[in-house]
Amino acid sequence: MATIEAQPIPRSEQWRDYRRAAGAWLIGPGLWIIIGAFMVWAVFAERDAFVVGVVAGSIFALGALGLTLIYGVLKFGHFAHGDMMMLSGYLAFLFLSGFIVGEKPGDQLTILPVTVNDLPGADDPIWKFSFGYGLWVAMILAGAAMAVILVGLDRFVYRRLRVRKSGIVIFSIAALGIAIATRATILFFWGPSPRLYYPGIRERVDLPFDVSLLADQLFILATALVATAVVYWLLFYTRLGKAMRAMSDNPDLARVSGINTDRIILQTWIVAGALIAVAGVLLSLQVQLDPELGFILLLPLFASAILGGLGNPVGALVGGLIVGITQEVAVTLDLPLLGDVSAGYKFSVAFLILILILLVRPNGLFGAKV
């Protein structure tokens, strides 16, 4: 009787099966386990960097939230987002101090007759912060100005492209052009050297669990939290927010339902303007006012938004935090062969995350939209 011998599986096929299994694990639960393990490790091993990362991440999350809202409603990558954040930081600076640079180095040209700092007690530091209530006033004014600017840009640029039914690439290149023009505007009015809202000593605060933060960073975290909560309330509990989500889901059906999509687009720009201003002022407070910063910021912003899935507001928040924490923790690492990772590599970490997520899960951590 002939016996049937088991055919040995060729080695190449065996490897291919292993690779497939590993790939499936990596794009499935593995990704979450790796991220979770990294976060838990970072909390214990690199607590200071982790906390700074949460602060940076909360700013990224605000930026990515605006990016994702604009993508959802208008369906294009808003490449001017980082520079608009920086511009709103400078606008807040203008409302506070009232001056722009003059012709000669060191010159100051006062262009506002009344500034926020003229208000009584506006720059008296509150609690342990480096600023007074003036910064809040300036932030609100910057938000209003940014809303006007973005609505104006929509009228003169994006709406014309919509009428012509231009493709997504044309929109994004237009946004890139606006980004460059915005940066040039900042350089023209405020010069290339970085600035601070309030020079002076920044106080630290000690928190439980061996955490120590600048008081200003605590303010950044709290403000980002409140702003995020307001955006979620807007998106899930108001007529406007639901219409924005509906447009993000299915713009044609939104139009067919009788929703005035042009008006929703304008209102989206207004919301985005407010978000950009809050994120921009917080960023300027955390780092400094720097004309180049906006462009550099695009990378972590897009990495955050894509990590969370473009158009997904909850994802933007998670993505922002992951990118922020990873960036800060990564540059404290002492890697074998490579040695210390210099702080200058911070933004290449965002780039790495962006490449990895596009390779492994191009629709973001939360997968495709339902």
Place this chain on the structure above:
Amino acid sequence: MSESIAPARPVALETQDMTTGYGEVNILHGVSTRVHEGEMVAIIGPNGAGKSTLLRAIFGLLPAREGTVHLHGDNVTGQRPDALVPKGLGYVPQVDNVFPSLTIMENLEMGAFVRRNGLAERADQVFRLFPDLAGRRGEVAGRLSGGQRQMLALARALMLDPSVLLLDEPSASLSPKMVGMIFERIKEINDGGTAILLVEQNAREALSVCHRAYVLAMGENRLEGAAQDLLDSEEVGRLYLGA
């Protein structure tokens, strides 16, 4: 279900000599249709006859190159959906007709976007027509089955209690059992007084519930008449019903 009562009523929606198309090509060449108040009218015809294009042109999604659309006697040619919806015209597209990441209740809210009050009461009325949806109002629409989605699409369009409803292939890609159920619901909607103009590939099913029908071919009116007469007609049977 006879023709005799219909023409006595005033005209709700009238299209005259509609000519339109995409790019350089005209798809419709002077199509005229008429729907009386409370009437249910089908547009049938082979693939590419321009049936869906006609609905899109009526609803202002495609500019009319020639011809007019009148709604309750008013000329509404070329008006945008956000102007037509408040005037009582509703439209259910063939595909992608729900908001997948919104809940069922939010989908209905979007259907009533142009009206701010009375939302809850109207939703309750609509849910009475679609009891399947009532128990799941907090669920995300993307998780619904094909038939339930079609129900939700109808429910969304009913939120403003339109006087005329345009339905683009409501039975497309549904199982035979669901097709019957959807047509039952459409019949109920019509019994409630809403005039319906529906485009159907599924001609036999459509003719069995509608009062009248138009047969379109090559972007032109080919035949029209009472639904029963068309069902009985040899020519229609041979050409469009596969009998």
